[in-house]
Amino acid sequence: MDLAGAAACILEAFKYYLPAYVANAAPVVVKGKRPIDGGRLFIDGRRLLGDGKTWEGLAGGILAGALVAALLAALLSEPSLVPLGLVASASALLGDMAGSFIKRRLGLERGQPAPLLDQLDFYAAATLGLYLAGARLSLGAVLALAVVTLALHRATNYAAYKLGLKDVPY
Ligand code: CTP
Ligand code: MG
Numbered sequence: 085m086d087l088a089g090a091a092a093c094i095l096e097a098f099k100y101y102l103p104a105y106v107a108n109a110a111p112v113v114v115k116g117k118r119p120i121d122g123g124r125l126f127i128d129g130r131r132l133l134g135d136g137k138t139w140e141g142l143a144g145g146i147l148a149g150a151l152v153a154a155l156l157a158a159l160l161s162e163p164s165l166v167p168l169g170l171v172a173s174a175s176a177l178l179g180d181m182a183g184s185f186i187k188r189r190l191g192l193e194r195g196q197p198a199p200l201l202d203q204l205d206f207y208a209a210a211t212l213g214l215y216l217a218g219a220r221l222s223l224g225a226v227l228a229l230a231v232v233t234l235a236l237h238r239a240t241n242y243a244a245y246k247l248g249l250k251d252v253p254y
Pocket of ligand 2: 202254
């Protein structure tokens with residue numbers, strides 16, 4: 085495949101992921117108050133998920149992801165992007181919760197950095213969801229977009245920090 089072909093392939097995969105990106109970013113703006121774990125502790129005495137995972141964030145994320153999926157589907161005249169976008173968004177938020185669960189088990193407090201996990205938990209989960217829902221993703225595009233995701237995550241989190249939406253720039 086030549087360079088233009090590879091770029092087209094990555095761009096093609098991007099349409100499947102866009103709702104998941106938005107779903108993952110939306111909770112930062114929502115600033116929820118009700119933690120999904122209800123303050124409960126795991127058997128290790130640490131929080132199950134922590135205060136950074138809220139019902140408002142979860143609902144807002146899925147809603148925003150669904151909205152983007154509907155827009156994309158209409159723009160590209162591809163109705164299947166609606167269910168796929170919903171699956172990707174829900175998977176992304178579940179993956180983000182799984183990431184927090186793992187961080188708490190490692191003894192990391194809410195907001196403490198966990199390199200790669202922080203950036204790619206939602207992406208890995210969205211990939212799995214999309215794959216199971218039948219999206220046509222090539223391994224090359226998934227890997228290339230993982231690198232794009234790392235860069236996007238850095239840039240958007242830094243912007244959110246500068247805008248006062250986040251307390252830390254990562
Ligand atoms: N958020 C939320 N609900 C979610 C996911 C995220 O309210 N389901 C909000 C929280 O305000 C959170 C912010 O989005 O602080 C950024 O999300 P993230 O970086 O994933 O959370 P952290 O605060 O870093 O917490 P953790 O250490 O658990 O990742
Ligand atoms: Mg974080």
